[in-house]
Amino acid sequence: xxxxxxxxxxxxxLAGCITGLIPGIHVNLISMILISVSGYxxxxxxxxxxxxxxxxxxxxxxxxxxxxxxxxxAPDADMALGxxxxxxxxxxxxxxxxxxxxxxxxxxxxxxxxxxxxxxIPFVPRIYSFVQPYIGYILIFVVAYMILKEKKFSKxxxxxxxxxxSGVLGIIVLGWNNLNQPLLPxxxxxxxxxxxxxxxxxxxxxPEQKITESxxxxxxxxxxxxxxxxxxxxxxxxxxxxxxxxxxxxAMQIVGDIGVYAFMILLGGINTVNFTFSLVTFFTLGKAxxxxxxxxxxxxxxxxxxxxxxxxxxxxxxxxxAALLALFFARVFSNLIVKVNYRRLVVGIISFITLMVFxxxxxxxxxxxxxxxxxxxxxxxxxxxxxxxxxxLLLPVILFFVL
Amino acid sequence: MKxxxxxxxxxxxxxxxxxxLYVISGSIKLDETSIGRIEEEDIGNDVKVKGMxxxxxxxxxxxxxxxxxxxxxxxxxxxxxSIDEGDYIEVIGEVEEYKGEREVIGNRVRMIx
Numbered sequence: 001x002x003x004x005x006x007x008x009x010x011x012x013x014l015a016g017c018i019t020g021l022i023p024g025i026h027v028n029l030i031s032m033i034l035i036s037v038s039g040y041x042x043x044x045x046x047x048x049x050x051x052x053x054x055x056x057x058x059x060x061x062x063x064x065x066x067x068x069x070x071x072x073x074a075p076d077a078d079m080a081l082g083x084x085x086x087x088x089x090x091x092x093x094x095x096x097x098x099x100x101x102x103x104x105x106x107x108x109x110x111x112x113x114x115x116x117x118x119x120x121i122p123f124v125p126r127i128y129s130f131v132q133p134y135i136g137y138i139l140i141f142v143v144a145y146m147i148l149k150e151k152k153f154s155k156x157x158x159x160x161x162x163x164x165x166s167g168v169l170g171i172i173v174l175g176w177n178n179l180n181q182p183l184l185p186x187x188x189x190x191x192x193x194x195x196x197x198x199x200x201x202x203x204x205x206x207p208e209q210k211i212t213e214s215x216x217x218x219x220x221x222x223x224x225x226x227x228x229x230x231x232x233x234x235x236x237x238x239x240x241x242x243x244x245x246x247x248x249x250x251a252m253q254i255v256g257d258i259g260v261y262a263f264m265i266l267l268g269g270i271n272t273v274n275f276t277f278s279l280v281t282f283f284t285l286g287k288a289x290x291x292x293x294x295x296x297x298x299x300x301x302x303x304x305x306x307x308x309x310x311x312x313x314x315x316x317x318x319x320x321x322a323a324l325l326a327l328f329f330a331r332v333f334s335n336l337i338v339k340v341n342y343r344r345l346v347v348g349i350i351s352f353i354t355l356m357v358f359x360x361x362x363x364x365x366x367x368x369x370x371x372x373x374x375x376x377x378x379x380x381x382x383x384x385x386x387x388x389x390x391x392x393l394l395l396p397v398i399l400f401f402v403l
Numbered sequence: 404m405k406x407x408x409x410x411x412x413x414x415x416x417x418x419x420x421x422x423x424l425y426v427i428s429g430s431i432k433l434d435e436t437s438i439g440r441i442e443e444e445d446i447g448n449d450v451k452v453k454g455m456x457x458x459x460x461x462x463x464x465x466x467x468x469x470x471x472x473x474x475x476x477x478x479x480x481x482x483x484x485s486i487d488e489g490d491y492i493e494v495i496g497e498v499e500e501y502k503g504e505r506e507v508i509g510n511r512v513r514m515i516x
Contacts, residue, residue, distance in 0.1 A: 001428040001429075002424060002425050002428040002429075005424055005428055006421075006424075046495065046511060047510060047511070100406065100409070103409065104404050104409060107409070107412060107413060107416070108412075111412075111416060213405055213406060217404070222404075306427060306430050309423075309427050310424065310427055310428065313420045313423040313424045313427065314420070314424060316416055316417075316419070316420035316423075317416075317417050317420035317421055317424065319416070320412075320413040320414070320416040320417035320420065321413075321417055323409065323412075323413040324410070324413050324414075327406070327409075
C-alpha cells in the first residue's frame with residue numbers, strides 16, 4: 001500500500017505540474033478523465049491510491065499556478081487577483097521573488113492548516129449549519145465594504161459599475177449551456193489580457209530577473225497573511241459555491257493593507273488551504289466543494305478517518321515537493337523570459353491564450369475573451385481597484401444564495 | 404524568509420509526511436479473508452478474497468462471478484469482465500447481504516492465475 005501511495009503521489013505531482021503551468025489545463029479536466037478510466041485503473045491499483053493521485057495533483061497545482069499568472073499574465077480563478085501585483089514585481093525584476101512569496105504562503109498555510117485540522121473537525125458541521133443560511137448576506141456585506149472603502153463618491157460609483165458589469169458578465173458566462181471551461185476566457189480577459197494590453201501602451205521591457213533574497217516581509221505581516229489565508233480558505237472550503245477567489249476577497253477585507261509582498265503570501269496560501277480543507281468537509285459533511293473532490297466522491301463514496309489521514313499526509317508530501325518544484329520552474333521562467341522582446345512576448349502570450357480559449361470554448365469563448373478584456377481594462381482607466389471585477393464570480397454566488 | 408529556510412521546511416515536511424504515510428498505510432492495508440470467515444459484522448466493510456472462478460454470468464450492466472475457496476461466494480461487478488471459469492482471481496469489495504446470503508459488491512478484481 002505504501003509503495004502504491006508513493007507512486008500515485010509522484011505521478012500526481014507530475015500531473016499537477018502540467019495543470020499548474022499550462023493555462024487552460026485544469027485539475028478538474030484531468031480528474032474527470034481519470035474517472036472515465038477508473039474502471040481500468042482499479043484493476044491495477046486501489047481506490048485510495050487513485051484518490052492520493054488526485055490530491056497530489058490538486059495540491060501541486062495550487063503551488064505552481066502562480067507561475068503562469070505572474071510570468072504570463074494567465075491566471076486561473078485562484079490567482080486572478082495576483083496578476084497585477086505579480087506582474088508589477090516581474091517588471092521590477094522580481095518575478096522569481098513573487099513566485100517565492102506565493103510558495104511561502106502555500107507551504108506555511110498548508111502546514112498551519114494540517115496542524116489545526118484535528119481541532120477544527122468537530123466544529124465543521126456546526127460552522128456549516130450556522131453560517132450557511134447567511135452566506136449570501138455575508139458576501140453582500142463584504143462586497144459593500146469593499147466598494148465603500150474607495151471613499152470618494154465618484155470612485156464608489158465607478159467601483160459599483162465595475163462590480164455589476166463584471167457580475168452580469170459572470171452570470172451570462174457561467175449560465176451558458178454547453179460552454180467548456182467558461183472561466184478561462186472570462187478570467188484571462190478580466191485579469192490577464194487586460195493587464196497585458198495596458199502594459200503594451202508603455203515602452204515596457206522586462207528587466208533582468210534577480211534570483212536574490214531581496215524581499216523581506218515582516219513577521220507580523222506574514223502571520224496576518226497566513227492567518228487570513230487559513231481562515232478564509234477553510235471557511236470557503238466548508239461553504240458551497242465559494243472558492244479560493246471569493247476567499248481572497250474576504251481575506252483582503254480582513255487584513256486590510258498588508259503590502260504587496262504579504263498579499264502575494266496571502267494569495268498563495270488561500271487556494272492551498274481551500275483545497276486541503278475541502279477534504280475535511282468531505283470527511284465531516286460528505287459534500288464535495290470542488291471538482292477534484294467530486295472526482296474522489298465518484299471513486300469512494302465516503303472516507304474513514306484513516307483514509308482522511310492518508311489524504312492529508314499525502315497533501316503535505318505533495319505540497320513540500322511542489323514547493324521545491326515551483327522554485328525550480330520559477331528560475332527556469334526567470335531565465336527564459338528576459339531573452340525575449342517584451343512586446344513580442346506579450347503578443348505571443350495573448351495569442352497563446354486566445355488559441356487555448358478557442359480550443360476549449362470555441363467562437364463563444366473568443367467573444368467572452370474580448371468582452372472580458374474590455375471590462376478588465378475599465379478599472380485601470382477609472383483608477384479603481386481591479387478586484388471589483390471579481391464581481392464576475394461574486395455576484396452569481398450572491399444571487400444563488402439570496403434568491 | 405530566506406530560501407534556505409524555505410527549503411529546510413519543505414524537506415523536513417516531506418520526510419515527516421512520508422513517514423506518517425508509511426505508518427498509516429499499515430493500518431488501512433486490507434488483509435486477505437477466507438470466505439468461511441466472513442461474518443454478519445463484516446456487512447458494510449471491505450474485504451479481500453481470493454478464489455477460483457466457478458461460474459460467470461454477464462448481463463448488459465452487471466456481472467455475477469461465483470468464486471470458490473471451496474466455500475462459494477457471489478461477487479457482483481458493475482462492468483462486464485473477461486473472466487472465465489477456472490481463473491484464479493483476487494477481489495476487493497464491500498460485503499452485503501441479499502436474501503439471507505452474503506455477497507460482495509466488487510470494487511476491484513485482479514487476475515492472479
